Amino acid sequence: MHSDQKYIQFLLQNNGEGIQHIYRKFADKVVIMIRRNSGSDDDGFDILQESLVDIYHMAKYKDFQLTTTFEAFLLLVCKRKWLNELKKRKNKEVTNTESYVFDIEDDSQTTYLEHMALVEKENILMEVLDTLGERCQEIIKRCMVSKNQEKIAASLGLTYAYLRKKKSECMAKLGEKVKAHPFFKANNR
């Protein structure tokens, strides 16, 4: 286990002190990197937060292992996220003067990229979920967290049969939207 695994644990355990330590040690480096690549300080902090949330989700996969320094990994995740953001903003003039910062000495980058792609897929699914109607979102969110659907039906003022019917409809709607999404289309989903 890499000695920097402690930073991953801070995120997994939602350790307040540990998270502040992460900010003290790495925030400025991320912000400098974003600033040097057409971003503002606010962009830098936004990217940092989103990347730390992504790392938290990646770390929850059983096969995830930190094989480089946390800093190298964090900068890699931030860089990828920022490049995606720039693409969204249609600002493709990205400098690469400091690309050596992202050089990782072993072949762990491939494994990291696989985990990152998985988390990106989840992020997009969550974005698509947010485009459904409020009722559908509520039904799906509650049914995914709790298995007790009779209780959910009662709390929503619905019959169990109607809840099941609505849940099927909502999941089917979500499936159709996912199928039509450019990301999933591109990945043959």
Next chain:
Amino acid sequence: MKPKDELIQDYIDKVLSAEDKELFDTLYESDNEFRNAVKRQIEMTDLLTRRLSSEEEALRANLTEAETKHRTGKVISWKQWLTPLIAAACILIVVKFVFFPSDKALYELPEMRSEIVRGSQNNEADQYEDAVKAFNDKDYQKSTRILMQLHRADNTILQYQFYLGLSLIGEKKFDDAQMSLLPIAEGESVFQQEANYYLGIALVELGQTEQAKERLSNIDPSAKIYEKAKKLLDSIK
């Protein structure tokens, strides 16, 4: 007949009746679209369950708090301490000029060595020599431009990257200098000790005194730059 959506959901929730199970199996065998819809919905269910069961919201609350502390900590302290800081700085400057010799030498950049570097070809060597001349003439804008080109062309030659860092210090681009020197300071090359020293200088200039102290303290006592580092460390303590 039950709609396909409900069949799929019942299958995933494991509440299919025997009759519906038969219909489900038939469709799964014969209908490619149905089969894909089942696979997609199973995957979506797994991802949603995973994501929605996580404690992301609580984590975000702590991340936001840490960010606020990190950012406001800097701003507030800067504003709060501005007046006394200016006063203290004035006193220090007076005391320094009256009682102590200048420590300007500690911040001076070394001479850039003229030499043919590993693996160089004529054009590259010429460019390097141009950078040497510009650097030693303190035309840092020019030396930065040349060294950046050289570094981009071959980022395995740490000598380019090291002098690029120094040249950026000469241009007072301390953020950039920090990014250039950091990987060398954390590596194991012959430039490691000096990179730590000049990284320390960049950090001092950026106001990150604690990190500068940490860098300077890490310099090996056997290094040539050690005595200078000790003096710089004393001057910022």
